[in-house]
Amino acid sequence: MPQKSPQPQLQDPNLYEKLREQGDSKEKAARISNAAANRGRSSLGKSGGQSPPYEDWIVKDLMNRAKELGLHNYLNLHKEELIDLVRHH
Secondary structure: OOOOOOOOOOOOHHHHHHHHHOOOOHHHHHHHHHHHHHHOHHHOOOOOOOOOOHHHOOHHHHHHHHHHOOOOOOOOOOHHHHHHHHHOO
């Protein structure tokens, strides 16, 4: 019988579930909830730089971001669909 690789342990399951309900991917919800448990919820988002909201980006930059994230099937999407894709990957 093949062995399953161990699942990562969630350090803040309540936050994980809340993020999943909001539409975040499993990976993103796990990453955020574990960071919150390790550093404290009040510190989340403070380590990043300043970036304008995706609504202010041009389509070419949104496509480049989708490519950076390793996403597929974004070439024929409208701007609003691209924003949703990169936000909820």
